[in-house]
Amino acid sequence: GAGVSQSPRYKVAKRGQDVALRCDPISGHVSLFWYQQALGQGPEFLTYFQNEAQLDKSGLPSDRFFAERPEGSVSTLKIQRTQQEDSAVYLCASSLGRLSLSYNEQFFGPGTRLTVL
Amino acid sequence: QQQVKQSPQSLIVQKGGISIINCAYENTAFDYFPWYQQFPGKGPALLIAIRPDVSEKKEGRFTISFNKSAKQFSLHIMDSQPGDSATYFCAASIFNDMRFGAGTRLTVKP
Numbered sequence: 075g076a077g078v079s080q081s082p083r084y085k086v087a088k089r090g091q092d093v094a095l096r097c098d099p100i101s102g103h104v105s106l107f108w109y110q111q112a113l114g115q116g117p118e119f120l121t122y123f124q125n126e127a128q129l130d131k132s133g134l135p136s137d138r139f140f141a142e143r144p145e146g147s148v149s150t151l152k153i154q155r156t157q158q159e160d161s162a163v164y165l166c167a168s169s170l171g172r173l174s175l176s177y178n179e180q181f182f183g184p185g186t187r188l189t190v191l
Numbered sequence: 192q193q194q195v196k197q198s199p200q201s202l203i204v205q206k207g208g209i210s211i212i213n214c215a216y217e218n219t220a221f222d223y224f225p226w227y228q229q230f231p232g233k234g235p236a237l238l239i240a241i242r243p244d245v246s247e248k249k250e251g252r253f254t255i256s257f258n259k260s261a262k263q264f265s266l267h268i269m270d271s272q273p274g275d276s277a278t279y280f281c282a283a284s285i286f287n288d289m290r291f292g293a294g295t296r297l298t299v300k301p
Binding site: 183 | 195197225227232233234235236237240280282287288289290291292293294
C-alpha cells in the first residue's frame with residue numbers, strides 16, 4: 075500500500091469491553107509507533123517497536139493497554155476493560171528506522187477514533 | 192510534563208496574510224524539530240523540519256525560524272490560503288522520542 079493504514083477507522087465500545095486496533099505500516103518500515111491523541115491535543119507517545127521488539131512502552135497509560143507486532147509488520151493495540159477516559163484517536167506511525175540516522179521521518183496513518191460509552 | 196509548548200491555540204488569518212505559530216521546548220537534547228499539518232479525519236503529515244544547527248529553513252511559502260539559545264522555534268506561512276486551514280503541530284525529537292505541542296487550529300478566511 076501507499077501509506078500507513080489503520081482499522082477500524084471508528085470504534086464504539088461499551089465501558090468494560092475489550093478492543094483491538096490494527097495498524098498496517100508502510101512495507102519495509104522497521105519502526106512502528108503508537109500515539110494517543112485526545113480531542114484538541116497533540117499526539118502523545120504510547121509505545122515503539124523496532125521490527126518485532128517492543129523497545130519502549132513507557133507511554134502506555136495502564137496495564138490495560140497492550141501492543142504487539144509478532145512478525146515485525148502488522149501491529150495490534152489492545153485495550154482491555156475500556157474506560158471513558160480511553161476515548162481518543164489512536165494513531166499509528168511507521169518509519170524506515172535506520173539506526174545510522176539521528177531521525178527517521180514518521181509517516182502517520184489516519185487513526186482509529188475510539189469512543190467508550 | 193509538557194515538553195513542547197505551542198501558541199496560539201487558534202489563529203484566524205485573511206487570505207494572503209502571514210500566519211505565525213510559535214513553539215518552545217525544554218529539553219536541550221532534542222535535535223530535530225518538525226512541523227506537522229493535520230486535516231480533519233487524517234493523520235498528521237510532515238510539512239517542514241529543521242535541525243538546531245541552522246537558524247532558518249524555507250520551503251515554498253513555509254519557513255521555520257529557530258532560536259537555539261531561547262529554545263524557541265516558529266512556523267511562518269506566507270501568502271496564507273484557505274487550503275492551509277488545518278491544525279498545525281510542532282514537535283521536538285531525539286532519535287525516536289518525539290514530543291508534540293498541543294496544536295494550533297488555523298483558519299484562513301477567503
